[in-house]
Amino acid sequence: MDLYEDMADARQYLTIDGTFGMVRGQISDPVIAYETWGTLNEKADNAVLIFTGLSPSAHAASSSTDPSTGWWEDMVGPGKPIDTKRYFVVCFNSLGSCFGSTGPASINPGTGEKYRLDFPVLCIEDIAKAGNYLLAELGVEVVDTLVGSSMGGMTALAYTLLFPGTALRLLSCSSAARCQPFSIALRSLQRELIRKDPKWRNGQYPDDAPPEDGMLLARKLGMITYRSAEEWDQRFGRERATDDISSGTAGPFGIDFEIESYLDAHGRKFIGTFDANCYLYLSRAMDLFDASDHGGSIDKALTLTGLQSAHVIGVRSDFLFPPQRQQELAAGLEAGGVKVQFQLLDSIQGHDSFLIDMDRFRPAIAAFF
Secondary structure, rough: OOOEEEOOOOOOEEEEEEEEEEEEEEEEEEEEEEEEOOOOOOOOOOOOOEEOOOOHHHHHHHOOOOOOOOOOOOOOOOOOOOOOOOOEEEEEOOOOOOOOOOOOEEEEOOOOOHHHOOEEEEHHHHHHHHHHHHHHOOOOOOEEEEEEEEEHHHHHHHHHHOOOEEEEEEHHHHHHHHOHHHHHHHHHHOOOOHHHHHHHHHOOOOOOOOOOHHHHHHHHHHHHHHHHHHHHHOOOOOOEEOOOOOOOHHHHHHEEHHHHHHHHHHHHHHHOOOOOOHHHHHHHHHHOOHHHHHHOOHHHOOOOOOOOEEEEEEEEEOOOOOOHHHHHHHHHHOOOOOEEEEEEOOOOOOHHHHHHOHHHHHHHHHHHO
16 A cells, blocks of 8 residues: 655545455545644554545544545534544545545556446445555554444445454434435436436546536535425525526526525536545435445344444435435444434524534534534
């Protein structure tokens, strides 16, 4: 393994030399981009590994090297719930993503061209395995706490199933042991919207001409699933749009309402920041994950983690990962001998609450740590 650092920002990079076996294939010499905060103690027993959701980078929080605001800025740092004065915190960009780690948008060393659809089918277990490689290189044999929200919670659970007994605690927010058909259907439609865009070209689109329309529509649908009807009602009501953002639709079917303008703006912002093929692969990985693959049933799998304790947090208004999915996870872990605390929060921001409702999530996570 080769560990090196890019001094332009806080990201560091681990190259895993040789063949990296995946659930459904293999790749050569993959790179994992990551960031760290705090200091690993002499016993190497104060590490916290954060797994991200589908779209974030490794930049969970600011640092002296990169002072820009991280995606979980209110949660990670000195004196914050995940206190970097106590813990050595690691967050890495998921394998298959496009923010420094190897994925479909990366160069295949065997061909000198981008992987694109030659990248193997991605599974959540592959991301968890990459996290284990990273911790080993950093000198961590047993991690104090695995942390994950949404897809990250699934990855953290997969880690415990692949490497039982190597993590003491689990913090899972708005996640599940497997996805329900409803959320699979929604993500399937998002992927189809991208693939139906003529510019997708079976994954062979040039960098300067991505499938923008497909990505725009997929992101709009995603934003709708991440929030709740109650929030939309309180936040936007039936207010009319006051800006000149246009979806490109002519005639009487352009943007009239503020909620339409909001979705359009967020969709267009996403187009320029995330690779379409990476989105497809990560989205599919979420649907494919099923903890029962590791024990024959969910109940059996959740007895195999080797965890000492877990805190499972759900949100009442989350219909993408509804409360019953967190209840299933909490009950299964507890039946397996894990000391579990289950907490259901009253946030109205839906699935995105763990990123937004800090007034509820900060105290909950601080109490666990």
